[in-house]
Amino acid sequence: xxxxxxxxxxxxxxxxFQALAASxxxxxxxxxxxxxxxxxxxxxxxxxxxxxxxxxxxxLKSDATETDIASLQHKLEANPHIKDVVYVSKEEAxxxxxxxxxxxxxxxxxxxxxxxPASLEFSVTDLSFAQSTIDEIxxxxxxxxxxxxxxxxxxxSLNDVIGRLKTITSYVRIGGIAFVGLxxxxxxxxxxxxxxxxxxxxRDEVEILNLIGASKGFIRSPLVIEAFxxxxxxxxxxxxxxxxxxxxxxxxxxxxxxxxxxxxxxxIGLFKLFGIILGVELLGGSLLALLGSLxxxxxxxxxx
Amino acid sequence: xxxxxxxxxxxxxxxxxxxxxxxxxxxxxxxxxxxxNDVSFEIKKGEFVFxxxxxxxxxxxxxxxxxxxxxxxxxxxxxxxxxIVNLNxxxxxxxxxxxxxxxxxxxxxxxxxxFENVAVALAVIGLPESEWEDRVKHVLKLVGLNSHINxxxxxxxxxxxxRVSLARALAVNPKIILADEPTGNLDWDTxxxxxxxxxxxxxxxxxxxxxxxxxxxxxxxxxxxxxVDRDDGEKDKPxxxxxxxxxxxxx
Numbered sequence: 001x002x003x004x005x006x007x008x009x010x011x012x013x014x015x016x017f018q019a020l021a022a023s024x025x026x027x028x029x030x031x032x033x034x035x036x037x038x039x040x041x042x043x044x045x046x047x048x049x050x051x052x053x054x055x056x057x058x059x060l061k062s063d064a065t066e067t068d069i070a071s072l073q074h075k076l077e078a079n080p081h082i083k084d085v086v087y088v089s090k091e092e093a094x095x096x097x098x099x100x101x102x103x104x105x106x107x108x109x110x111x112x113x114x115x116x117p118a119s120l121e122f123s124v125t126d127l128s129f130a131q132s133t134i135d136e137i138x139x140x141x142x143x144x145x146x147x148x149x150x151x152x153x154x155x156x157s158l159n160d161v162i163g164r165l166k167t168i169t170s171y172v173r174i175g176g177i178a179f180v181g182l183x184x185x186x187x188x189x190x191x192x193x194x195x196x197x198x199x200x201x202x203r204d205e206v207e208i209l210n211l212i213g214a215s216k217g218f219i220r221s222p223l224v225i226e227a228f229x230x231x232x233x234x235x236x237x238x239x240x241x242x243x244x245x246x247x248x249x250x251x252x253x254x255x256x257x258x259x260x261x262x263x264x265x266x267x268i269g270l271f272k273l274f275g276i277i278l279g280v281e282l283l284g285g286s287l288l289a290l291l292g293s294l295x296x297x298x299x300x301x302x303x304x
Numbered sequence: 305x306x307x308x309x310x311x312x313x314x315x316x317x318x319x320x321x322x323x324x325x326x327x328x329x330x331x332x333x334x335x336x337x338x339x340x341n342d343v344s345f346e347i348k349k350g351e352f353v354f355x356x357x358x359x360x361x362x363x364x365x366x367x368x369x370x371x372x373x374x375x376x377x378x379x380x381x382x383x384x385x386x387x388i389v390n391l392n393x394x395x396x397x398x399x400x401x402x403x404x405x406x407x408x409x410x411x412x413x414x415x416x417x418x419f420e421n422v423a424v425a426l427a428v429i430g431l432p433e434s435e436w437e438d439r440v441k442h443v444l445k446l447v448g449l450n451s452h453i454n455x456x457x458x459x460x461x462x463x464x465x466x467r468v469s470l471a472r473a474l475a476v477n478p479k480i481i482l483a484d485e486p487t488g489n490l491d492w493d494t495x496x497x498x499x500x501x502x503x504x505x506x507x508x509x510x511x512x513x514x515x516x517x518x519x520x521x522x523x524x525x526x527x528x529x530x531x532v533d534r535d536d537g538e539k540d541k542p543x544x545x546x547x548x549x550x551x552x553x554x555x
Contacts, residue, residue, distance in 0.1 A: 003423075003427045003433060010415075014415065204411075205413055207411075208411045208412075208413060209424070209428065211371065211373070211400065211405055211411070212400065212401075212405065212424075212425050212428055212472070212476075213396075213397045213398065213399070213400030213401035213402075213403075213428050213429070213476075214397060214428045215397040216397075218397075218427070218428060
């Protein structure tokens with residue numbers, strides 16, 4: 001084992017309460033960081049889901065010919081503010097209806113394709129284009145009526161939902177970043193205090209090491225390594241606790257949100273998400289350890 | 305019985321008359337307090353030199369100048385053909401690694417064992433960890449502390465602590481050993497034992513410069529003496545011609 005690491009480890013063993021205090025604060029910091037990261041991810045997914053699902057449905061008149069429909073579809077696809085244009089025929093509409101009412105087969109038996117209008121479903125790239133697009137589509141001769149996704153219940157409610165989601169998402173982001181920032185500053189101060197205490201407590205040792213020819217790097221290395229041990233243990237513990245919590249809660253969360261993919265559905269996706277979070281936290285933790293310890297060790301008495 | 309050769313150290317036994325340390329018109333002042341004034345002397349390789357004088361005469365200042373801990377206010381200090389005034393902060397550590405130091409207050413690390421106290425010097429010079437054990441055990445055997453290898457400083461006597469300090473100094477195979485009042489905290493028997501050890505180290509070729517005001521030691525071991533007086537203007541003109549320095553050649 002590297003001698004600097006051994007020295008750092010002996011510092012930790014000889015002051016277990018300081019070490020525990022540092023590890024707890026850093027674990028809390030990175031636990032909250034991981035949770036906030038997952039919340040930011042989930043709220044973004046939620047927003048994206050509502051923003052990108054078929055928002056506008058143009059119900060077509062029964063006498064609309066295939067040529068007219070194809071022409072309108074091409075026109076819509078050419079519009080830069082419109083995406084994901086899908087034609088749903090009467091038969092497809094019926095099968096969607098049957099699928100949706102599969103728990104009550106009688107409902108499906110009572111209807112025929114003729115009562116369902118064919119439709120063109122599409123999304124707008126930005127909700128601000130929704131109203132003008134709807135007005136434009138309403139003017140088309142083969143369009144009977146235009147509406148928003150039935151589940152959301154119309155234009156105003158869709159705008160409300162998206163607006164609220166955007167507000168919540170920005171609150172999560174701003175609040176989360178502020179909270180994580182506050183904890184990061186607290187962790188930095190804790191590291192500064194502990195490393196400074198080491199420096200002050202080992203003034204004689206520093207003097208002896210100086211006299212026998214130790215370089216500044218040699219003297220400072222154990223202190224920097226000690227800060228890294230606290231930080232990296234904090235990152236790994238905080239991350240692991242939140243990962244286990246998410247794994248435990250994800251079945252209920254996924255069931256609650258249904259088809260909305262607020263968490264990755266597959267294991268690889270989930271591991272990828274947490275892998276990215278861990279990587280970023282390791283990087284941030286290293287910077288925190290380096291900054292905290294180097295500021296503190298710069299207080300080592302400057303002697304020739 | 306007592307040999308550093310088994311550690312495969314480069315032999316520095318040469319008794320050729322090469323100048324290892326030279327002070328030329330060196331003065332050192334701490335603010336308005338003059339610690340040394342126009343001091344000049346030379347020390348050859350392999351010499352054992354006592355620096356004597358009353359407290360405050362500048363004995364420790366001379367050692368600090370050699371160690372590069374302080375720089376002279378005036379004059380030139382050369383060690384192994386190196387002008388220590390020209391050493392920058394980056395070069396100081398590697399320079400000091402060639403010098404072993406023993407202090408009156410031992411300066412051992414209280415929370416480390418005897419083994420670790422010696423090994424830290426080897427870590428400082430960057431010796432691979434795999435070579436530490438053999439070397440530490442060997443120098444501890446040389447100073448007679450092999451049975452205390454795992455003891456902590458609090459479990460040792462003053463003489464033993466001083467031997468830990470000597471073992472740490474010897475472990476890195478220094479060219480020079482500086483001893484600042486090494487017998488200051490020891491009784492006569494322990495001091496005598498330490499001196500015998502230092503004499504043997506000197507016989508192996510190490511240059512030893514020892515600051516002391518223990519006249520009994522100086523008289524018994526009959527080495528070259530550099531005597532430094534306080535600069536109070538009432539002393540007789542020194543024999544060497546320098547303002548405050550008087551030399552006694554080895555008897």
